[in-house]
Every structure is written in structure tokens, then in C-alpha cells.
Amino acid sequence: MAQVEYKDLLDAGVHFGHLTRKWDPRMAPYIFMEKNGIHIIDLNKTLASLDEACNAIKGIVRSGRKVMFVATKKQAQEIVSEEARRLKMPYVTDRWLGGMMTNFATIRKSLKKLQTLEKMLKDETTIKNIAKRERLTLTREKEKLERVLGGIVDLTRLPAALFVVDVKRENIAVLEAIRLGIPVFAMCDTNSNPNLVDFAIPANDDAYKSISLITLAIGKAIEEGLMERKQDKDSQAAQEEEDAKRQEETRAAAAEGADAPVAAAEVAPVAVEEAPEAEAAPLDATPEGNTN
Template sequence: MASRTLYQALAGTRKQLVVAPRTWMRTLSTAQGTPAAPESAPTLESLVPPTDALKKPIRRTINETVEPITPYNMTIAKLLAAGLHLGHSTSLWEPATLPFIFGTREGLSIINLEQTLVYLRRACNVAREIAVRGGTILFVGTRPGFQDLTIDAARQCEGYHVSGKWIPGTLTNAHQVLGRHAPPDPEDPGRAPKTYKPDLIVLLNPLENKIAISEAQLHKIPIIAITDTDYDPRRVTYPIPANDDSIRGVELIAKVISSAAKDGVFRRKHMLDQKVKETKFNRNENNFSRR
């Protein structure tokens, strides 16, 4: 009887010794590499973008994703990518542009972009200071392909634009040319409407607007202009040596100057708000002291 009990105990112990390794192997295999559950296949609705994204214009989407261009993040690499270093043929070379030329290659004059960046920043400082002082800025771009970028640059900084033909006498004979478009005086409707002259002109194609330059010089209005290697930079107040045939490059320069002017407009509004707050504060203090 005792031997049978001992035999059963030994048999149970043997079963445990045999089963244990199998359990351990099963646990190890489960921990090492159990195939994951298959993911659900994408549906057709998940692949289609939402309706709001489809209605959004592509140009607005690109403008939101791209970093805004300002005078502070402008580099020579961006000017080079826009093609602003390519000048005209050496046969059309203007000797006055010699300080701005880096060299020649295959019959073309190459503009030194280091000079372009320096003169562009100077023009941005001028536009910013004029906007801070409450001056008006006029963007002029009459060449085909420049109309849209001229209008966008003017709207960005709350300025004015001339995207069509420059009418002779716009500045020298403003009452006859612009008088019919000016609103009448509410206090005296019989008086001739008053016209205003810009404090700064940003000229994107000076070669086709010699009359505008002459009128601005008569009225002593400063001019910022893009001067290529075939144009005399001494005819304008603030030249920017660059390629004026590249639409992409001209748009880049116009955006940079417009952003600088927009910064000046923002600073002016901030200064005016501060003055109004200080005036109200001083008035309240005077009223309190009188009591």
C-alpha cells in the first residue's frame, strides 16, 4: 500500500517535470513573436480630404505654409534663387552700374547680390520711416505681368498703386488728371476737390516710366527703383541693382518693401494708441486732483 502511494507520487512529479518545460517554451514563444492583429484597411472616406480644404485657394494655402518674407530674413540665397543676379547683355551695359557688377559670363553682366542686399535694406528703411511718419507710398508697375504683384504690394501696406499706363501730368497737373476722381469737399461742395501727392514712389520698371521720374523730380518726391545693368541708377533717389525682367524677382523685392512699410504702419498705429491712452490718463489725473 505504501509502495503504491509512493509510486503515484513519483508519477505525478514526473508529469510536472515534463509539462513544465512545454509551458515555459509556449510562454517564451508567445513573448518573442506573436503576430499582431491586422489593422483595419483605410476606407474611401478617410482618403478624401475635407470639403473645407478643397474650397481653400491653392495660392492662399501656399502663402500660409511659406514663411513670410521680411527685410530681416532676406538672404543672398533667396535673391539668387529669384534670378536677380542676371543682368543684360554687355552691349547694353550702362557704365554707371559698374560698382554693382560682379563680372560677365557668356555675354551677360552678373550683378553683385551683396550690393543688391545692402541697397534693398536701405530702401526698406526709407519705406518704413515714411510709413511711421504717416506718409503715403505709391507703387508703380506698368509692365505686363507686374499688375497683380503691384496691387498686392500696395494693399499689404495700405498704399496706392498704378498698374496701368502712367498718365502724363499725374503729378504736375494733378487737378486736371485726378480732380474728377477725388471726392468733393463736404464743407464746401463748390470748391475744387483736393488732390494729394505721394511721399514715396516705388518704381518697379523705371525704363518705361521716364515721365513719372521726371514729374517726381520736379516735385522732389523720392523714388525707389529697380535698376538693371542697362539703366543709369543716378536718375533715381534709392536704386536697387537687380534684374527687372524676372517677375519672380520683382515680386520678391516688392513684397520686402511692402512688408517694411507695413511694419511702419503698425508702429505708427501703436504710437497713436499710446498717445491717446496717455492723454486719457493725464486727463483723469487732472480731474482727480481738482476734486
């Protein structure tokens, strides 16, 4: 992960919080001081929180799951949508529809409707057979669905985590994630409640440079997670290929041994000793003592 340094945070204005009268007391552990009626965020805690969040989100992506980017404020829409598209992750930058996650079945119906409209308007035969007024109505409906759901058109199941730019503004999304047990990574300004999210990154969530720096750091962590997942897949495929090759060699060796002719056992010649021939007695021999 590209290491974000203290100076980078300082140059981007990450340390500027809200007016002291607008603060949330639960952000007190992350506030360094008050200056000219504005709270200053402790950048050392920002660095530590960002590092922890990046490591956690990289682990989620490495396991093959999706992270949804949520940022509907004007200064965050462009950078968040570009980074999410680059990483091929779902995102919401126009408006968070109530029940987008808790009522995901209905949202999927709307996504199917969007896909149907896209196919219908691309078919020249269908376009010729419908009236101009109806065609304009369908086009407007398609544009509206694209604006709201275009970032999640490829989402087939609930995301594994949420990255939120402003907790206070995106409170509906955060509450839905809490209800479903989905971890939330969020930029928390001094007017936010960090206890609502799992990984709070204390930072200025109003300045474009601050949003860009934190979002790109999270994006870099996701990119590294995707690369590590690809390496894991490649190494697993290589291991499986090597195991298959070994099994094939073992089978071939076994088959070769079974087909080989059995060598005849060499029988050692047994020497047979011939019995000595008995000497034949002479025919004319007379028994001793037999006299005529």
C-alpha cells in the first residue's frame, strides 16, 4: 500500500474539523485542539486509523467479496465514482434509496427493469414500432434508473463492506449496514458519531483534497487485495496442475509395471550323483567251504 505520510494529510487539509459548536462529543478522542473556533483533528490518530482500515479492507477484497462506495455529496461524487469504476466495485453517488440493502430483492427487480429497457432501446425494430412519445418516456425512465442504480447494475448480492465519506449525511446507508451486520469504513468529521461505524477514519469530509486522499488510499488497498487474490488463484492453479501431473506420472508408472512381462525365475541346476555300480559276482565262483 502506498504509505500516506503526515505531510500529505496536512497539505490536503485533513486536519480541519467543524466549528466547535457543531461538534459531536463522541469525536473527542480524535480531536487534537481547538483553534479560532474550529476543532483540529489529531493526524497521528488519522494515520493509525487509516492504516488499520486499509489492512482490514484489503483482507475483505482478497477473500473475493465486494466493497460498496457511498458518497452523495457533490464534492465527493466524481472522485468516488471514478475510483469505484476503476476497481470495478459498486458505488452510489446520486441518492441512497431507502432499503437498497435491507430490501435488496426489490432493488434487483429495478435492476432487471433497467436491463430490459436498455435492450429495448438498443433494438432498432422495437424503436420503430413504438410512438415517439412512448420512446421519450422510456428513455427518461432509463436515464433515471441509470442515475440512481447505474453504480450497482452488476451487483448480484449484498456487498461485504461499505466505504462511506460522510457518516452524518449517509446515515440511512450506515443504519442499513448495521442492521445487516455489514462492516462500515467511514470518514468521520468532528460533527459525526464514530461509534456507528466499525472503522472510523477521523478526517475532513468536506474538502475535495481530503476526500480524494483518503479515497485513493482505500482504493490502493483494494487494488492490492485484488492483486493478492489473483496471485493466490494463480499459485493454487499451478499447485493443482503439478499435483495432477504427479498423479498422471504415478498412474503411468503403475500401468507400465503391470504390462511388463514377468521374468522367468532362473532355476539352479541340481547335480544328481550317480550311485556307484555294484560289482557283479563271477558266475563260476564257488562258495567257500563247499567241496565235492
